[in-house]
Amino acid sequence: MGLLGSLAMLLSFLSILWSPALGAVSHAVSTDRARSLDALLQDYAYRAFDRPRTGISYNGKVPSNLTGITISAMRLRSGSLRNRGVNSYKEFEIPTGVVVRPYVERLVLVYQNLGNWSADYYPVPGYMYLAPVVGLLGYDASNLSATNLVELNVTTSGQPISVRFSVVRSVPVGSTARCVRFDLQGTTIFSNVTSGNVCSTNEQGHFGIVAESTAPSPAPVLQPPPASLLPPAQSPSSNGGLSNNDKMWWKIVGSVGGSILVLSLLLILVLGIRKYKRRKAMEEMEERSEYGEALQIANIGPVRAPMARGTRTPPETEIQNVD
Template identity: 55%
Template sequence: MLLLMILLFCSLRVVTAQTNSTGSARALDALLQDYAYRALVRPRTRTGRVYDGVVPSNLTGIMVSAMRLRSGSLRRHGFGMYKEFEIPMGIVEKPYVKRLVLVYQNLGNWSIVYHPPPGYVYLAPVLGLLAYNASDLMAKNLQALRINASGQPISIKFSDIKSLPEGPVPKCVSFDLNGTFDFSDVLPDKTCTTFQQGHFSIVVESTALSPVPSRHGKKNNSKVWIIVGSVLGGLALLVILGLLVLLAYKYKKAKKMQHMERAAEVGESLEMTRVGSTMAPAATVTRTQPTLETEYVP
């Protein structure tokens, strides 16, 4: 019963953490949509042109861009390369809108904060592609459209990927707007594919990242042991010298005490004088001279 309660508590904590992360990610999407739309507010906004937005200082490291397109043109022709995203023809949005805005996100060092992959480590920043209605470029907190690739998938070509030692197999990870994630294989040219909007990156299992042994490991270890041995030997020598000094001090103090005790026992020496046929000690000086009572004068 106790084990069941512990398992239930742990599962509730995991669900709560995932829910909080999803809520934070959706709040970030709404905020970045606002800053991306601000880049489009200008006297003349051209269709099919990429405009880079500016995020506040507390989100330094995140990049956001916006591009307005006609939905019919996007469906018939696609759009070559939009940052790292290659958008093919056949893109359909739901609900239908006449014009839409594709918002690009690069979360940079904030990737792990808003999209934490349990048990995995990011090899590339999280990239996002979301679609919104373009009828009002001053709008905020817009609901993201559902876009789907009806033909070829959307390709994400990652360029900023961390180096990885041989062994672990990297995986593509995609996060949908509900917070669920899915894994797929990475293509040979560091490319991931998707049929819908969301957030994407490349990850590797954290348990697979074991330390790589150094070629000079033994040599470095021997140097370390030499240094450690020298330090320990020096400390031992200092301890021995300290003990010798302490013993010498105690010995000198003991000898001095013995000398003082002997001097106290011997006291002042008395001269010997002969009394009859016997030698007896006699004081050389008397402190008080004897006086007869008849000689006492007050």
């Protein structure tokens, strides 16, 4: 394989790594863990029901190895959810017009708050959580003893569901708070946070507020140390160094010396050009002399130059014939 072929393969590989769809692939492992957690929390949330009443929230208990996660369950009629919504269920405000597919007569909305487990189950590279991940998932309520249930498809047909976070950490300087949503396929979707730390969604899933963890921090303001902490000043003779005055003097000497050197080179160049022109003129005059009368060379001042001879061709005497 040639060099061009190798480079093409390398570029193709890099384009795959940097493609936008990589986010879903990078979450594949954590998605499996998250889906297993959903199934476990559904089981423990259903255990909270004891003669449940419709529309009442029941808090469940999680295993001891998941301390920090809170769960809750609420049983509703599908028709009532569609026509009335739910005013307040933990952080969620569910409007009217919610559609449940496949249709069931009753459903259970299981609430999750992952607390300090948020980044473990839903990591977002390059971001830090300002609010813990909360989830809302719908399940069939026909059998409250069932486990490993498949989630229903809960979506809105009108206004979105609001997720109002009550406890949100301060946004780091230079960063911006973003809503993040994780659907059941593990896709990560970002959106803007609206006033009051509210995120919006049209379907069930898991939600949080994040900020870039790699935001540049402001440059620190350096304060000069106290005079008592500064090392004692050392003279040039003690450490072999030069004082500021000596350094300034050498800079001046260097500048002057450099200027003189440049001027000298320019002068040499000018004199060389003049000498070259004179030599060229002499050569031209000598070449001309080869085709005419030989010229004598004489000194004219400091210059030797060819001169014509001092004699002239005498005129011929005109002889007239006398008859």
